[in-house]
Amino acid sequence: MLTKAEQTTEFIIQTVAPIFNKNGYAATSLSDITKATGLTKGAIYGNFRNKEELAVAAFRMTEKNMLKRIADHQSLSESPIEQLFLVTDFYRNYYNFTQEIGGCPVINISVDSKYQNDILFQHVQFSINKIQNNLCKLIDSGKESGQIKLSIDSMRYAKRLYTMITGAIFMTHTMEDNSYLLDTMDQIDQMILTELKL
Amino acid sequence: MLTKAEQTTEFIIQTVAPIFNKNGYAATSLSDITKATGLTKGAIYGNFRNKEELAVAAFRMTEKNMLKRIADHQSLSESPIEQLFLVTDFYRNYYNFTQEIGGCPVINISVDSKYQNDILFQHVQFSINKIQNNLCKLIDSGKESGQIKLSIDSMRYAKRLYTMITGAIFMTHTMEDNSYLLDTMDQIDQMILTELKL
DNA sequence: CGCAAAATATACCAATTGGTATATTTTTAT
DNA sequence: ATAAAAATATACCAATTGGTATATTTTGCG
Numbered sequence: 029m030l031t032k033a034e035q036t037t038e039f040i041i042q043t044v045a046p047i048f049n050k051n052g053y054a055a056t057s058l059s060d061i062t063k064a065t066g067l068t069k070g071a072i073y074g075n076f077r078n079k080e081e082l083a084v085a086a087f088r089m090t091e092k093n094m095l096k097r098i099a100d101h102q103s104l105s106e107s108p109i110e111q112l113f114l115v116t117d118f119y120r121n122y123y124n125f126t127q128e129i130g131g132c133p134v135i136n137i138s139v140d141s142k143y144q145n146d147i148l149f150q151h152v153q154f155s156i157n158k159i160q161n162n163l164c165k166l167i168d169s170g171k172e173s174g175q176i177k178l179s180i181d182s183m184r185y186a187k188r189l190y191t192m193i194t195g196a197i198f199m200t201h202t203m204e205d206n207s208y209l210l211d212t213m214d215q216i217d218q219m220i221l222t223e224l225k226l
Numbered sequence: 227m228l229t230k231a232e233q234t235t236e237f238i239i240q241t242v243a244p245i246f247n248k249n250g251y252a253a254t255s256l257s258d259i260t261k262a263t264g265l266t267k268g269a270i271y272g273n274f275r276n277k278e279e280l281a282v283a284a285f286r287m288t289e290k291n292m293l294k295r296i297a298d299h300q301s302l303s304e305s306p307i308e309q310l311f312l313v314t315d316f317y318r319n320y321y322n323f324t325q326e327i328g329g330c331p332v333i334n335i336s337v338d339s340k341y342q343n344d345i346l347f348q349h350v351q352f353s354i355n356k357i358q359n360n361l362c363k364l365i366d367s368g369k370e371s372g373q374i375k376l377s378i379d380s381m382r383y384a385k386r387l388y389t390m391i392t393g394a395i396f397m398t399h400t401m402e403d404n405s406y407l408l409d410t411m412d413q414i415d416q417m418i419l420t421e422l423k424l
Numbered sequence: 425c426g427c428a429a430a431a432t433a434t435a436c437c438a439a440t441t442g443g444t445a446t447a448t449t450t451t452t453a454t
Numbered sequence: 455a456t457a458a459a460a461a462t463a464t465a466c467c468a469a470t471t472g473g474t475a476t477a478t479t480t481t482g483c484g
């Protein structure tokens with residue numbers, strides 16, 4: 029059971045995460061935070077050492093949730109090839125999902141923190157590595173199970189896929205047009221069939 | 227001949243543009259601006275109505291420069307197919323070029339302005355449309371000159387290419403690894419040869 | 425219940441924010 | 455060279471910033 033204080037900590041993070049994600053670190057003020065949570069500075073600073081620590085906690089939570097969502101969706105199949113299709117399937121719904129939380133946290137926090145906050149920026153790099161490694165493992169186990177060509181450079185291909193995915197996310201968010209994501213996911217599906225599959 | 231005042235206006239924009247591009251609108255303070263320019267607030271506000279107007283002017287200048295660079299490089303050939311290769315060639319050097327100005331202005335300002343500044347955000351969308359239209363026209367004239375398959379949906383393919391380019395730019399900047407850009411440009415070159423070319 | 429401990433609110437701080445009115449300097453055309 | 459105009463500097467403003475010390479309330483345990 030969660031103590032009242034732990035609940036408050038969690039509540040602050042949940043409430044504040046989309047605000048940081050939308051507006052960025054500098055543009056999110058303590059008064060934005062107190063207003064959104066309905067708490068006072070005393071409560072905020074009782075739960076977090078400073079604004080930066082709160083921002084980091086918020087990103088970590090958002091990121092953990094997102095990685096879990098991918099993992100959950102992916103686990104709908106056991107077959108590596110099918111799991112790759114489940115990944116593109118996941119990103120087909122990404123615009124919907126990320127609109128609620130104010131955009132893609134990986135892209136937003138990367139841009140926001142790059143010249144401002146090393147800790148936050150390193151967390152973004154870490155998240156990207158996780159996603160890439162996940163894709164790489166999928167391709168690798170596809171090779172092992174004889175579904176995917178052995179000639180494929182797994183990591184290189186994983187990076188290529190995630191680069192395309194990220195580009196599509198950025199484009200649909202800035203052009204406010206989901207077709208970028210949908211088209212790119214179709215394109216990736218084609219690549220899986222024609223370039224990866226044996 | 228430029229009057230002294232016009233020179234100052236230009237100087238302010240040039241000096242301030244990379245700062246806004248790096249740090250974003252909110253994180254760039256008037257004192258950052260006066261410090262960087264060596265001018266006082268009086269001079270700044272004599273040349274610009276407010277911080278927002280200056281930020282817009284800075285982005286427009288950066289964007290104009292960038293579009294001109296692409297156009298100049300592209301005009302090294304007359305052949306549409308060759309021009310497409312010149313585009314990927316341009317982006318192969320993009321990391322170098324954008325590091326000086328603090329990252330890709332399209333990506334940075336898009337993320338920064340999305341929930342903060344409509345005018346700025348619309349300028350980003352406008353720039354993207356320009357680049358996409360340019361790519362689309364290249365493909366179209368490639369069709370006309372019999373170099374490119376008529377079955378290609380020009381705009382759709384232009385969007386697809388720019389999505390990949392943008393993804394690659396984002397990835398090299400956040401992973402601080404130019405190979406994302408290089409690999410993606412190789413990938414696009416391959417696509418031009420195998421999917422576009424007759 | 426009652427009490428100690430933990431959590432939250434209040435009231436404050438110096439520093440900085442974007443912006444402005446006015447004083448001063450610099451530019452430009454005569 | 456000079457005077458009018460334009461540009462820049464100075465000195466100020468109220469509001470807000472992130473943060474803190476302390477007072478008050480709430481929580482959970484015996």
